[in-house]
Amino acid sequence: MLIVMKMDATPPEVERVVSTIEERGLKANPIPGAQRTAIGITGNLGVVEPAHFESLPGVLEVIQVSHPYKLVSREFQPHDTVVDVAGVKIGGPEIVVIAGPCSVESYEQTLRIAKSVKAAGAHILRGGAFKPRTSPYSFQGLGLEGLEILAKVREETGLPVVTEATDIDVLDQVAEYADMVQIGARNMQNYTLLRRAGRCGRPVFLKRGMNATITELLLAAEYLLDQGNGQVVLCERGIRTFADHTRNTLDVSAVPAVQRISHLPIVCDPSHASGKRHKVLPLARSAIAVGADGIMVEVHDQPDKALSDGPQAILPNELETLMEQARVLAPMVDRSLGALV
Amino acid sequence: MLIVMKMDATPPEVERVVSTIEERGLKANPIPGAQRTAIGITGNLGVVEPAHFESLPGVLEVIQVSHPYKLVSREFQPHDTVVDVAGVKIGGPEIVVIAGPCSVESYEQTLRIAKSVKAAGAHILRGGAFKPRTSPYSFQGLGLEGLEILAKVREETGLPVVTEATDIDVLDQVAEYADMVQIGARNMQNYTLLRRAGRCGRPVFLKRGMNATITELLLAAEYLLDQGNGQVVLCERGIRTFADHTRNTLDVSAVPAVQRISHLPIVCDPSHASGKRHKVLPLARSAIAVGADGIMVEVHDQPDKALSDGPQAILPNELETLMEQARVLAPMVDRSLGALV
C-alpha cells in the first residue's frame, strides 16, 4: 500500500501517518520526493484497509499495490490448472467445445440436440434445467425433471454435462446430476452460493458478471478455491457497455488478461455475449484466436420454437462449420481440438 | 411488437411473416411505407418472444413496443404506493432518512450510533448483519448475533430496522428480526431470493444492481409483486461506468425516470455510490432535490475503526447538518421531513 501525501502536508502530518502505520505492526517507508512525500507500507497487509489512512490529515490518496486475491494467482501457483470434467480436460493442450440448448425443454429435444453436437465433435453438453430469467413471466426451466433428462442423455451419448445452479436451494441436486456446476453471471457475487459450490465436489464453471472487473471475477473464484475447490473454469460471456448493437460486448481481451494473472482456464461464451445467431461464429472464432481454453455455444435444431434464447442459438450444421474452423485455428494458439469423440 | 422488413423484402416474405403471426393467434397489421413495410402485431403478446420472427427471411429487425412489466407500472396502478415500515411511511409526503453503520459490529457500537442518528432525526436504522463482500478475506458480518443486536437496539431506541438478507438461507431469520428486508445490489437478479422475499411478509428494500437498467430494476420488483408483496421500496445506489473518480456513479436521473413509469417509492444511497465521505452530503442533497422519497446513508462515530466501508461513513454531526439541509430542501419537492421523532 502506498500513501501519497498532499504537496503541503506538514512534517507532523507525515509523522502521524507513520506512527499510525507502526501502531498496526507494519513498517512505514517514507519516500520524500521533489514535490511531495509518499509512504510505502510493508509487512502483512492482510487486515489493513485503505480506510484507515485515507482520512488522516495531509493524506491525498491511498493506492493499493498488492491485489486482494491469492489462491487464484499465478504468483501463488505458476503452472496452469487443468480441470477434469468426467474425463474432458479444460486448460490443457486441447480446446474444449461445450454445446447444447439454452434450456432443456424435453427428453426428445435434448437427446436430438446432444446427438447432433456430439456428431459435430463437441466435448461437453450444456443445457439449463433451472433458468434465471429477467422477467417473472418467462419460462423458468424444467427444474429437477430437466436434471433427470440431462442425466439420461449423458448415458445415451457419453457426453459430460454442465448445467446451472441458480441457488443454494438447488445446488446439491445440480451437483448430484451434473459433471460440472455452472454459476451464472448474475450469481457471480452470490457469495453464499460460491461458498457452497466450493464444497460441492464438482468442477465449477464460473461466469463473469456483466459488470465485473477481472479482479472481481478472480475474487469470486477465490471464494471457491478458499473452500478447497481448485477445479474452476472461468467464462467470459460479455460485459455491459453503452454499445447497443449486441446484447453484451464480448471482452476478448479478458482472456490474455486472466491468463497472465491466474492459472485457471478461461472459456468464452459467444452466444450470450451477442444474442444474435449471425454473430456467434465470428465471435467464437475470435475467442479461440485470442487464446481461450474453449468455447460454450448454444445450439438448437428448431430455434424458432426454442423456449428461451432461440435467436442466439446456432444450428447443428453451423456448429459443424465452427468445429472445422476451430480445428484449423487451434494450432496457431499451440492447441489442438482433439480427435472426434 | 413491430416487425420491420428489409427494403428489398418480397411480398411472399411479408406474407410469411403475416401468416406466422396469425398462426400464433395474433393479429398482423401491415403498414406499407415508402421504402419498406412494417408489420404491427396486436393481441395478447404475453407469450411471444421476438425470437420467433427475427430469423424469418426478409425481416430487418423486431422492435418491442410494450414493456414486460405490469404490476409495478403506473398504467396498472396510477396512485403512489406508500410503504409502511413499522409506522414510518416511505412514498408519502415525508422524506425518510435511513441511517446507521455499514456493519453491526457490537451491541455498544450499534446502540451508540443508533442513538446519535435518532437524535439527528433519522427515521429508520440500517446496519448489516450479513455482509456480501467482494473478497473472501474481508469481514463477513456477525450474522444471527447481528440481528439480535439490531432487535435490542430497536427496543431501546424505537427505530425500525432494515437489514440485508444475502440469501434464501437467512431470509426467514432476517424477516423475523427486521422491519424491512433489504435485497442488495448484487442480488437484484437473484430470482429465488426475490420470490421468497415476495412471500416474507415484510416490506422489501430492493437495491438497483450496478449494471441494471431501469427496466431490469422494475422487472426485479415485479418478481416481488407477483408473489403478492406490494410493499417494495426501490433504491438507486450508483451504477458502474467508466468514471473512476467515485466507486459508482449515482444516477440521480433514475428517480424521475422510475417515478414516471412506476408507483413504487424510490430512495437514494449516496454512501455506496460515492465510497467517499466528502461526497456523501452533496450527493444526498442532490438526491433529495431530484425528488427521491428518501435517502439511506451510512453513519459511524469512529469510521477509522469501522470493520467495513469506514471511508464512506459520515459522522453523526454531519448527519445533523444533512438533516437540516433536507428540512430546507423538502418543501421544494412538495415534501416535508417530518417532526423530530
Next chain:
Amino acid sequence: MLIVMKMDATPPEVERVVSTIEERGLKANPIPGAQRTAIGITGNLGVVEPAHFESLPGVLEVIQVSHPYKLVSREFQPHDTVVDVAGVKIGGPEIVVIAGPCSVESYEQTLRIAKSVKAAGAHILRGGAFKPRTSPYSFQGLGLEGLEILAKVREETGLPVVTEATDIDVLDQVAEYADMVQIGARNMQNYTLLRRAGRCGRPVFLKRGMNATITELLLAAEYLLDQGNGQVVLCERGIRTFADHTRNTLDVSAVPAVQRISHLPIVCDPSHASGKRHKVLPLARSAIAVGADGIMVEVHDQPDKALSDGPQAILPNELETLMEQARVLAPMVDRSLGALV
C-alpha cells in the same frame, strides 16, 4: 511513480530497474516488502513515461502516483477561480443560470426567448449558431448570421452571450461576437481548438466529453491555461453509460470531485444530459444541491417547432419555477442567486 516487482523477481532484476531509473537522472527508492519489492521514483518526473519500465524483466506493474495536470489543480492555486463573463461572475458567491434556445433560429425567436429568460432572472443567454450534429442531414445552424442575431439580442436585453465554436475555422468569429466561447463535448479533446481557444481573449466554457474522466477533463482545461487563459468554466453535461432511460447519465458527483481537485468553476447542463423536458427541472435542482456554480438550461417557447432538441427544452414558465427553486436552494450551498437583473 511506483514500480512493483513480481514476487519472484531476482536481485539482479531489481538492480537493473534501479540503474535504469538512475540513468535517467532520477532517484530510486527501493522498498523491500514481505512478499515483493516496490521501487519509488522521485525527482523531476515530467518526461518519464511508465513505458520505460513496464517491459523490464521482473516488473509486475508501474503505478502513476502524481497526476499529469498542474495549472488547473488546487495544489497549484488554492483559491477558487472566478470567471467574469461581461460582468457576470461564475465561481463566486452567486449561482449563475445560463439559459436560451438550443439553436438560434431567427432574430425574432431569439429575442423573444431571451426576453423571457431575462424576465425569469437568468444571467447569461445561450444559443447555438454553429451546431455539431450527429447526422449530416440535420439542421447545422445559421452560422455567422446566428452570431449577428446573438449580438443584436445582447444589445437589446443586456444579457451576455455564450455560444459554441465548433472549429478553429470559426473560433475567431465566435470570439468576436460572444462573451464566452463554448467548446462542445465532442470537441473536448480537439487539441488544436483548445490551444486556439486558450489564446482567444475570451472566457471559455468547456464541456466534459461524454466519455471523459475527470482527469481528462482537467487535462483539456490544462491546454487552455497553458496558453495563458485562466478564465475557464467546466461543464458536466452527462456521460455515456449503459443506462438507456436518459440520453446521457448526469454525473453530479463530478461536481464535488472537480471542486476538490481544481480551482475552476463547474456548471451542470441538465438539458443535454437528460434529453427529456420532464427530467430537466429535477436534474437542475440536483445540480444546484450538489454544489454546482451554475446551470445551463435550454429554453424554448415553441419546443414543438424547434429546429433542434425541442424535446429537451423547458418552457419559459418552467424556467421561472426553476429560478424560484434555485433561490431557495442556494443558501444551503452557501450561495445566493443574485438579484433579478
Next chain:
Amino acid sequence: MLIVMKMDATPPEVERVVSTIEERGLKANPIPGAQRTAIGITGNLGVVEPAHFESLPGVLEVIQVSHPYKLVSREFQPHDTVVDVAGVKIGGPEIVVIAGPCSVESYEQTLRIAKSVKAAGAHILRGGAFKPRTSPYSFQGLGLEGLEILAKVREETGLPVVTEATDIDVLDQVAEYADMVQIGARNMQNYTLLRRAGRCGRPVFLKRGMNATITELLLAAEYLLDQGNGQVVLCERGIRTFADHTRNTLDVSAVPAVQRISHLPIVCDPSHASGKRHKVLPLARSAIAVGADGIMVEVHDQPDKALSDGPQAILPNELETLMEQARVLAPMVDRSLGALV
C-alpha cells in the same frame, strides 16, 4: 416512426396525433391493440423529428424505426466497397496489415521500422506526424517534418502511407503527403474536419470514437460519403467501458455488426485498444478471426525509447509471427494475406 399511445389515451388524443401527422404531409396508420393504440407513420420522414410528437397529450413514446444513415448502408449499396490505397486494396479478398511506429520520430527511425515491417509482409506504413495528446506536456509530433519523412520513406520502401490529420488546419498538408488520411477517434465527431476530409481527394481511415455507437460511426462516415468521398475505411480501436484491465475494450463484435449494415470495409487496431504489448498479438488474431478486413498495428524496434505509446508497440519479430498467424487464419474467413510485397 411509430407512436405508442398510453393505455388510457382518449380517442380525441389519438385523433390529434393523427391530424398532426397528416398536417406534415405524412400518412398515419393507426394500429388499435388490445391494451393501447400505436400509430405508424409512413411517407418521406427525412425532416420529421420525434420531438414533434413526443409532447402531444396521450403519447407514451416515439420509436424510430428507420435508421438515419443512407449512403453507407448496404440497403443503399449491396456490394462491398473496396478502398484503393495507392494500389493496396482494403475490403477485397486480401487481409491488409497496416504497421509502423506510433510517432514519426526521425528519418532513421521511420526508415528502419518501415523496412522491417515491409520485410515482415505488411502492406501499408503508419506513423503519426501530428499527434493528439491528452496532456499538453506530452510530445505532440514532428508536424510537417514528419510528413516529409513519411514521403521519403515511402519512396525508399514503396509502402503507401497513412497518417492522421488532427485538424482542418493540417488536413490539406496531410492529404498532399499521405496515401490515406486518418481521422482519429477523438475527432470522429469533428464534423468540419469530416466534411473537409470528404473533399480531400484521398481515401479516409475513420476511427470509431471511444464512446461511439455503430450508428454514430456510420453517421460520421455518412458525412464523408455525403461530400462525395466513398473511399472510406472504418476502424474499431476499442471502446471505453468500466473494464480496467486494458486501456479500452476492443469490441470485436463491431466487425460483423458493421458488415451486416454497411458496405464499407472495417479494420481493427489492437494496439490502441489494449495499450499493452502482450495483448496485441492475441487481439490481432481475434480481429482477423472475427472477419476484419485488416489490422493496424504499432511496431517499434526500440519501444523503451519511443516518444509515445512505447508499451503497446510490438517488436518487428513479433510482427513476423503475427503475419504468419494471419496467413493461416485468412482462409478461414475466405481471405488470403497476399503474397509478400
